[in-house]
Amino acid sequence: MNWIEISVCCDGEGAEAVSELFNRYNAGQEGRGGAVVEIGGFDALGELPQPIITVRTYLPASEEGKALQQRIEEGLWHLAQIYPLPEPQVQELAETDWAEAWKAHYRPLRVGQRLVITPSWLASGAAPGDVVIKLDPGMAFGSGLHPSTRLCLMLLEQHLRPGDSVLDLGTGSGILAIAAAKLGAGFVLARDIDPVAVKVAQENLEVNSVAHVVRVEDGSVPVRGSEHETFEPQTWNLIMVNILADVIVNLLDQGLATLLAPGGRLILSGIIQPRAPEVEAALQACQLTIIERLQEGDWLAFLAECPLLIPDHQYLVPDTHLPPCTVSSYSPPSFRATE
Numbered sequence: 001m002n003w004i005e006i007s008v009c010c011d012g013e014g015a016e017a018v019s020e021l022f023n024r025y026n027a028g029q030e031g032r033g034g035a036v037v038e039i040g041g042f043d044a045l046g047e048l049p050q051p052i053i054t055v056r057t058y059l060p061a062s063e064e065g066k067a068l069q070q071r072i073e074e075g076l077w078h079l080a081q082i083y084p085l086p087e088p089q090v091q092e093l094a095e096t097d098w099a100e101a102w103k104a105h106y107r108p109l110r111v112g113q114r115l116v117i118t119p120s121w122l123a124s125g126a127a128p129g130d131v132v133i134k135l136d137p138g139m140a141f142g143s144g145l146h147p148s149t150r151l152c153l154m155l156l157e158q159h160l161r162p163g164d165s166v167l168d169l170g171t172g173s174g175i176l177a178i179a180a181a182k183l184g185a186g187f188v189l190a191r192d193i194d195p196v197a198v199k200v201a202q203e204n205l206e207v208n209s210v211a212h213v214v215r216v217e218d219g220s221v222p223v224r225g226s227e228h229e230t231f232e233p234q235t236w237n238l239i240m241v242n243i244l245a246d247v248i249v250n251l252l253d254q255g256l257a258t259l260l261a262p263g264g265r266l267i268l269s270g271i272i273q274p275r276a277p278e279v280e281a282a283l284q285a286c287q288l289t290i291i292e293r294l295q296e297g298d299w300l301a302f303l304a305e306c307p308l309l310i311p312d313h314q315y316l317v318p319d320t321h322l323p324p325c326t327v328s329s330y331s332p333p334s335f336r337a338t339e
């Protein structure tokens with residue numbers, strides 16, 4: 001049988017949207033694996049100053065495949081009305097070409113100083129000291145290609161402290177939670193309101209052997225003191241949210257900052273430049289100070305910090321340091337209210 005290859009060349013942001021479209025129309029088993037992403041633009045040092053990304057999908061060259069091709073091309077046309085995309089390239093391939101074609105396009109992606117994101121079947125070629133995150137293409141957002149994810153990973157790499165308790169809100173593929181666990185977090189709670197993301201993230205935790213440090217579940221901001229949360233930290237040393245500015249502002253209004261331990265840090269990303277003042281105002285209203293800003297293109301990420309002491313604030317402080325978490329030994333800290 002022959003195959004139809006549709007490919008689109010774009011930047012990281014466009015790649016997330018095109019991959020999502022390919023996965024939506026042309027999902028493989030269990031709704032995964034419809035998009036193949038090739039990353040180019042590496043310089044001589046293996047760095048990626050200006051990623052050039054090609055996203056491909058493969059359809060059988062049958063009547064059904066051709067009908068799907070038409071729907072995909074229509075979908076791409078609609079996408080191109082809101083995001084600049086070139087014309088898709090279409091070619092027909094023989095079975096033998098296709099069998100190896102899709103895996104051949106993948107390459108590991110370096111982020112920050114030590115993080116390497118690679119599909120699980122590729123020997124990563126990682127250097128000693130590198131932190132390898134194995135991520136297979138899936139439906140959930142969070143391949144590491146989007147600038148907002150990369151900015152989060154950079155802040156996480158710089159600011160995570162060993163043993164930190166970490167809350168990853170809107171985990172998507174689980175990429176940030178996995179990175180936190182591999183960089184030395186004591187315990188990570190990863191939540192997402194999308195059940196597909198929860199399932200994909202759980203699989204990715206297992207592939208990365210961090211399921212004993214990270215718990216992934218359906219939901220949004222944990223409710224402090226609820227029966228369900230009894231066995232978890234009640235405050236967090238580090239909270240990461242890579243969603244959109246309006247969702248972030250909403251979460252801050254709902255009391256997200258009160259879940260930070262004294263001196264705790266908040267990584268916020270997914271903020272396009274014109275919306276940054278709203279996020280800055282919401283942080284200020286919560287008495288959080290922005291101590292670092294990173295920018296790539298129009299996308300901004302903030303690192304904000306909670307003061308060690310806020311006058312008249314009732315803190316919950318852990319009685320002990322969080323122990324490192326292993327399958328058999330993780331036991332939650334107990335908490336006492338400050339006077």
Ligand code: SAH
Nearest residue numbers: 141142149170171172192193194197220242
């Ligand atoms: N953390 C990943 C994925 C970010 S995409 C990364 O950095 O690449 C944002 C994710 O947030 C999506 O999976 C979406 O389902 C989820 N989400 C959106 N609103 C949310 C909310 N209010 N609470 C929790 N998750 C949310």
